[in-house]
Amino acid sequence: MSVGVVQLVDSSPDYVSEEEIHTPSVAPSLTYSEDSEDQDEPQLPEETPRRRRASTRLIAQSPADVQRITGESTQQLLNRCCGGGCCMNAQKKEQGVEYERVPLPDNDAFRSLGLKIDEIPTVLTKVADMPEQVTFLQSIRRVSSTPSPTDSAVSFGSQGSSPTIETKLQTLSLENLDTSIQPPSFVQPHPPFNVFPAKIHNTRELTRPGAEKRTYHFDLDITDYPHGEGVDFKVGGAIGVSAPNDAAAVDQVFDLLLVPRYLRDKPVLLRTTRGRWPTVWGDDQARELVTTRRDLLTWCSDIQSYPPTKSLLRILAEYALDPNEKKILMFLCSSQGQGVFCDFRTGPHISLIQLLSAFPSAKPPLDLLLSVLQQLMPRFYSLSNDPHESYGIRDGKQHRLIEIAVTVQETSDWRAGSRTGVGSGFFERQSQKFSELRRAGESAPQLYIPMFKGLMANPLAKEFVSDGPMLLIGAGVGIAPFRGFVQHRLKNANCANKVWVLQGVRDSLVDELYGGEWGVHEERVKKVVQSRRGESRYVQDEVSHQADLVWSIINSVDGRVFVCGSSKGMGEGVEEALIKVAVKKGNLKYDEAKKFWELKREVGQYITETW
Template sequence: MTATEIEYRQRDELEAQAAHMAVPEEPRPPHGPILEVDFTTSSPRSRTTNRPRRASTHQVDMARAIHNLLGDSSSTNLLKAECCGGGTCCRLASSSVLSTPPSPSLQPIILPDNPAFRALNLQLSPLTMNTVLKDTCALVEPVTVEPLPKAHPPYVSTVKTHPPPFVTPHPPYEVFAARIHHTRALTSAGAEKRTYHFDLDVTDYPEEGPGVDFVVGGAIGVCAPNDHAVVDKIFDVLAVPAAARDEPITLHTRAGRWPTIWGDEKERRLTTTHRELLTWTVDVQSYAPKKNLLRVLAEHATDECEKKILTYLCSRQGQAAFCELRTGSYVTLLQLLNAFPSAKPPVEHLLAVLQPLMPRFYSLSSDPHTIKCAHRRIIEIAVSVHEEDDWSGGKRTGVGSGFFERMAQRYLQGETTVHIPMFRGLMQNPLAREFQLDGPMLLIGAGVGIAPFRGFVQRRLQNATCANKVWVIQGIRDSLLDELYAGEWGADEKRVKTIVESRVGTGRYVQEEVRNQAELVWFVINSLDGRVFVCGSSKGMGEGVEEALIDVAIERGGLRQEEAEAFWKNKERSLQYITETW
C-alpha cells in the first residue's frame, strides 16, 4: 500500500471517529425548498430533500483529528516549526493537539522499557506507527576518520592526564600542566555543596609578554575532560571494541575550528584516537540534545518503535515533545543511548553532532603577588561541585567541578604529581581592570561567588589609604558548614565582613541584608570611584540582589521604579556596578 493510500485510509478512519465525537445533528425544517448552487454552472437550483445537516463543530473536530495524525499545516497552525526554547509550543500542544486520542485501529507504539527512557518523560500521544512524519531535520555528514598509515611514526596518547596537542588555548601557546601544590576542603561534612580550595604551581608558565601576568581579579581557563568512566560506558553501549578505542587514527575535518578550541577555521588532518576525541573535544553531558543528534540515533536504530520515536522528535509533529525534552533537566548522551538501546551509531557520526567541549573559567581567590611559597609561583582558586539528579538514581557532577573533585581526591589520597590542564584567562573581571582606584568598595556574594573577593580584600587591607573603604556581604547557608575562607581575609575581617545565614537562626538572605544596609550601599555607589560588585548564582541571589538595589535607590534617592532601574543601568555602564553571575 502506497503512502497516499495509507493517508486516505487514515483520513477516512479519523472522519468516522470525529463524526462519532461530534455533537448531535441539528434537525432541518421539513417544509420549503432549499436553495443550492451548482458549482459546475454557478446557477442556483432547488431541492426538497429533508436530509439533516451536521452541526458546524463536526468540521472543526475532523480537521483537528486529521492534523493530530498528519500534521497538515494547511488545516491549522497549532505548532511552530522551530523550538523557541521557552516551552510555549509545549503548552499549546498539551491544550489542543494532544487532546484527541488516536483511533484504536491504528498500530500503537511499543515504548522502550528501561529506566533511562522512563526518565525522559516524553509526551508521545497521539503518535502511532502509522503516523506520517513530515519536515524531519536533515542528517549531518559524519567526520572522516582513516587508519593511521603504517609508515607514520608511533603515536603516544596522553588522554589520561593531558589534552592532545591540537587542543590549544590561543596560538602559539599550549595548555599548561599546573601541578596541584596543595588542596583542601573548604566546607564541612553535611554541607549542601562541597567546595575545594586549590593551590596551583605556575612557576614554569611561559611568559606571554611584558605586562601580562596573573592578577587579582583575574581568571584561568581549565580544559576539563569528560569523566573517563563515562567515556568507557559510552564505548560499551556503542559496542566499540577495546582495541579500537585507543587505536591511532587520522581525523580529517574540512572546515571550522573543531576539534581545537580557538584558531583559524580551516581544513585539518590530525593524528589522534577515538578515546581522545570523545574525552577532550566533545561535551557529552552539559547541553540539551539537538535534533541533529536525535536524527543520527534514529538513522542507526534497528528497533522500528525506537526509530519512530526518535524520528518523531526530529519532525514538525513532534515539536512539542522535543521542547519538553530540551526545557527539562539536561539529558546526557549516555542516557539517550541507554533509552534507545538499538541505536548504535559509529563514533564519527556522534562527533559530527555533539557540542564542542569548551574550557571552564575560574576566578583567582587571592592576590597572586602576595603569596610567598619557597620560590614557587602559586595561584589559588575555589571550586564548588555542581550536582544534578541522574536517570540511574544517583548524582552526576558537572564536567569542570567533577574533574576538580576527582583530582582533589587523588591528591588527598597520596598522589604527589596531580596536574590541572590550564591556561591564563584571556579576560579579567572588570573590577580587576579598575582596581588601581582607591574609592570605597562594596562586595556582595554568595556561595563560591565570594572567592574572588578574598583577593580584593587582602590587597585593600594592605593599603593604608584604603582603610574603612571595603565592605563584604557574604551569604551562606550555615556558618558551621559552608563559610568559605573563614578567618583568612585579614586582621580586620570581622570589621569588613557581614555574614548572612539562610538556613539557621532567622534564615535571612543576602538581598535582605542589602536592604538593611541601604545607607552604606547608597554611600558607596555615590562616592567618587565607588563600586558595588555582585558575584554568584544569577537565580535567586543575583535576581534578589538586583531587586534590593533598586529598592535602595527608591528609598534613599527618592526615585520612581523606572528611574531607579535606569540609575543602576547607568552605574553598570560606567563600571561602578559590576555583576558576575552564572
C-alpha cells in the same frame, strides 16, 4: 499485536527544527495578573449581575507576570520554548490518520526519559533529514617494515604510494604529549593562550558535612607557566580550565557503541570538511590531523551538558536495528512528535549514555556522532587570591601559586540519582584523588589541572582599583574573587576602612567559605548574613539594612559596588535592594533610581558578575 512499517513522507528541507526557532511563545496565560486587563470579557448589564469567570485569553503583561506564572524569567522561557505552540497540542490525534501502538523499550534508561507516547501515526511527515557528516575517522597503517607497538610515527597507504602522498603523511603523526593530564595541542583556546597542565600544590574542601553544596579550594602551581602571552594574572581575574569528560563515562560510551578496546587508543586520521571542531576557537576550516578516538571523546565533545537534538536522534534512528526503537526515534524527529520532543528536551537532563542505553539497538559510527555532538568548552573560575603575593614551598623551592574555589554542580541522573557537571566533577575527582594519595603517604601527588590565562580583563579585574572605597556583595562561591580584593587592599593599612564585604551563606557553620582567611582586619571588613540560621536573612536584606553605607560608597570619588554570584535569587534580589536604597537615600522615584544604577554601571562604579 502486529506492528506495521512507519511510512515517511514530505521530508522537505523547508522544515525548521526547534533548534532554529527563537521566536517567543504565543501560548496564552491561564491566570489573572493584577496588571492585566481582560479586554475580551463581555460587559453584562448591571441589572443582571453574574459571577465573573476567569478568561483563558489573558496574557502576561510584564516580565514580572512571566516570572510569577511560569516560575521562570522571560529569557529562560524563551530559551526553553521552541515557539511553535506544540506544547498546547501534544499527542493530539488528527481525524483520518491511522495510528498504531508501538511497544516501548523495556529498560530503566528509556523509562527515565519520561516520554509520553501513546500511539504513533503510521505515516510521519516532515521528518528531520539526516545531518551532514563533517567528521571522518580513517584507519592508518605504519610504514615501517618492522612494526613496533611503541612506534608513534604513523602513515597510511602502501609503500608504493606516490612521493606526494608520502611527503604529506610524514607531517601527520601522533604528537608526543601526555593527554592524560592535558588535551591535545589542537585543543587551543583563543590565541596567544595555550593549555598548561598546572600541578595541584594543595587542595581541600571548604564546606563541611551537612552543607547543601560542596565547595573545594585549589592551590595551583604556575611557576612554569609559559611566558610571552603579554598578560599576567590579575586580582579578580579568571582562568580557563579545559576539563575532560570522566574517563569512566568515556569508556561506557565506547562500550555502548561497541568500539573495540584495541582501537580506542590507536592512532587514527581525523578529517573534517568544515567547522572549528575539534579546536575551541580555531578558524572555520577543513582539517587533517592524527589523534586517537579516546582523546576526541575525552577532550573535544560534550557528552552530558546539552539537551538532545533532532540531529542526534535522527542518527540513532538511522542505525537502530530494532524496528520499534526506530519508530519511536523517527516519531520524535517528525512534525507529529514535535510536542513530545519539546517535553523531552525540557525535561530531566539527558546524557548521551542515557540515550544510547535507552535505545540499545542503535550503534551509529563514532565519527558520525562526533559530527553532531556539541564542542566541549572550557570552564572559567575566578581567582580567590592576590596572585602577586601567593607562594608556597615545595622541595625546598618557592613556587608561585594561584588559588580558586569550585562549587560542585549536580543534576539528576537516571542511574546514580545525581551526577556532577563536567568541570566541577573533574575538580572534585582530582581533589579526592589528591587527598587519598596524601593519606597513603605520598607527600607531593602528581595531579594536574589543564588551565590557561582566560579572563584577566573580565569586569571584576578590569574595574578593581587600589584606592577608593569598595563594597563587595556576594553569596556562595561568588565570594571567592573578593578574597583576593581584600588581600590586596589590606596590604596597605590606610585601606582597612575602605573595603566592606557582605557575604551571604545558608549556614556559617557548614558553608561559610574562607572564614578566617581574609586578613588581619577580617572582623572589621566582613559581615556574614545567614539565611538558615540566626535571624535568617538574605544578603539583599543586609544591603537594605546598610543603606547609609551603600549610598556613601557609591557617591564617593572612585567608590565602587561589586556584586558576584548567582543571578537568580541573589543577583536579582541585590539589584532590587540597591534600587530601593537609591529611592530612600536619594529621594528618587523607582524609575529614576533604576536609571541611577544603570549610569553607575556605565561609568564602572557598579560592577556585576553573575551567572
